[in-house]
Amino acid sequence: MLFNSYIFLLFAGIVLPIFFAVPRRYRNHYLLLVSYLFYGYWDWRFCGLLAFSTVSDFFLGQWLHDAKTDRRRKNFLWTSIAINIGVLFSFKYFNFFIDSFQEIITPLGGNLDFLHLSIILPVGISFYTFQTMSYTIDVYRRNLTPTRSIIDFGLFVAFFPQLVAGPIEKAKNLLPQIINKPTPTKLQIREGITLIGIGFFKKVMIGDTTGRFVDRVFGEMEAFGSGELLTALVLFSIQIYADFSGYSSIARGLAKLLGIELIRNFEQPYLSASISEFWRRWHISLGAWIKDYIYIPLGGNRKGELRTYVNLMITMVLIGLWHGASWTFVVYGLLNGIYLVVHRYVLNGSKIAGRYAYKGVKSFLFFIVSVVFTNILVMITRIFFRSPTFADAAYFVERIVQWESSPIASDLVMMSIAFAVMTFALDAIEYYTQRHDYILQIKHRAVRYGILTSLFFVVLVYMFQYEPLPFIYFQF
């Protein structure tokens, strides 16, 4: 069920109070049951695959840990990776590769249609398979002792706040917390409610409101003018950020209400002064996973400049592919890889700048120009991210280049400004306070309550009137 739906509010309204009533030693059992109910709401068949992933990695983790020889340990590790990649490949990538091969062999008279699978992509599969793989890899690296409790491990995999769209948690962060069965503190409850309020506002009042325009335009581009297309691209950049960061805030907030701390997934990425900085602030959990389990094992930046560039390209293409089984996502990854390589080349050994600190008007202006430039680069990649096919992406570019004015130009400009200002204002507050629950920084309780009440009110009113849009990252 979607977080931004009344059925979920009803679900949380029942689940959370019962959580506090359940004896501590049974809380993980309860949360596991609740997590499977949550997941099964989409489609009960998905629970079977989730359970299979859980059981296989639970036992493989133990056998891996208990294995006496390095060879056996490696075998168990590769078995786990093969199972997880195999599940991911079958459900997500199989048809993509069949279709791609089909395009090659069709001119030669070949036909692979019979191999095409009629298959539904289970929600969250890219997230929980990566999460379970991190478990077995960390056990293999002896960074983690495997748990002997299938309930605890099952909850680590299926923990409902982050099951379907992350953050992708490392086992060494999440599993110990689950094993300890924490009780949320009063501070966590305050932080949790605040994060949920801010997250809902971002998801519903920025993500959904921009998304309904974006979806209509990208869904039938030929029916819209150049102004609408460019506005849709700008709004999509805003939508995907508000949607995902809003969801992540809700997930973190819910987890805090259950006494669990999840990692931050975004750190004001649209205030990045370079593409390298952007990728350190955007979907942090995925970036960390790819860095720890792909980039560094490939050699990272330790094997010379040329090899570093190759490693960057490989990891970015894999990030692209992770998002979707489509050549547009491969191009998305390639473009970002090229950006990173060029930036690294330009840096020429210098360090990537950290958080901006004000050093005068000139440096501030330079910062603004860098931020705008970085956002333009990112927006270009979004053309491929959002367009269903290459032809659509090419058509989009053609319509922008051959500009035709729109009769609702002033409306489009106002929309873009309103959403951009709101997004940047919230990020600027986060940037300045270095907190996501910045409302708690306000001294007066009445002011804090007033702000949160207003945010919840407008979100609930909007949600009642308009059909909720699913989280964009659910499709991944």
Next chain:
Amino acid sequence: MKYVKFVSIFILTVAAMMVLLEAYIRWGRIESTLNTDVDPTIGRVRKANAQYIYYNEGVSIGKFNEYGYIGPAYHPQKPSGALRIALLGDSYTEGLYMAEEQHFRSLLEEKLQRNYPEKEIQLLNFGRSGFDLSDMYAYEKNFVVQFHPDLVLYVINPFDFIQRNTDPLVPYWYVEDDSLKLNMNFTQGQAHRTYQMMKGVLQQSALLQMTKNAYNLAKSEQASSIILDKLASKEDELSHFKQNYRIKDITQQEVSRRIITQLAARQDVIIVNRDSKQWPEEIRQWASIDSARFIDLGPLFAQLHETGHDTHYWKSTNQTGHWNVKTQQHVTTYLLSKLQPILQQNQRVLTDRGGVITKARASR
């Protein structure tokens, strides 16, 4: 004292937040303010220069013109030599589900202008979502007539013959002493008093308009499916439609019979069937179906369906709704082909420089 201070600060904070959120909602075109008014001589009308934002199967963002309809703001006083055609109909005609420039009103006006370059062609869109035939007729009598159209197109379907009276703030027709009469007492009921009370605020605040819309939904039968999603009983979801869209016996609609009979007798009226189905025999007789001033879109839709075109499917939202963009183009071309002979027959409409209808109107 502490408690009073707490509550005061809380209320002030909420008020300040509402102002900020109001600005955001308006600038972001998330919701519009109340964009209707109630004119004592017409009933509920579109508010002049009011913004509208509608996300249905498509998206429609714009402003009603200074006279309270969609499209170019043609002055009630028709320019000398212009050919003015008024469109009356329901949501299909009004078009608050797509861009105005892609709607058949705009496309048809453009095509007619190209075909008759010596004449200024004006198509005025007086369509209103939710209107039935009796609403359209009242609207024509009280409002459209002020614009002196040369031709009036009624774009309707069989369902429009059922007098629904869903809006308490528009006049309604009734039969008394064997004649058709118009009840204009809509300003005297509770609905009008409530409207007057709320209108000042709702016309200024998009946030309050959004709240009112949500409140209306919460009172409706759709509330359970909004809250319970797929756990709501299917019966709840369907009953709303069954109740409101059950087709009664159309032949019992005496008001509609009288209206369509009068319209069919007028030389300045063209009746357009916007449905793919044929009308019931009785209505076909009332509306003088074989008359030259009846345009049936049914054959067009049959042809489109045969070629595999889904006239109501919107790819952008994967929804079925009103005519999609391609269908608007087909409807335009078809209407043009049917209108041209009618216009040719009525040469004085085309050549009359005074722009005044010369054929006698049927008595009302």
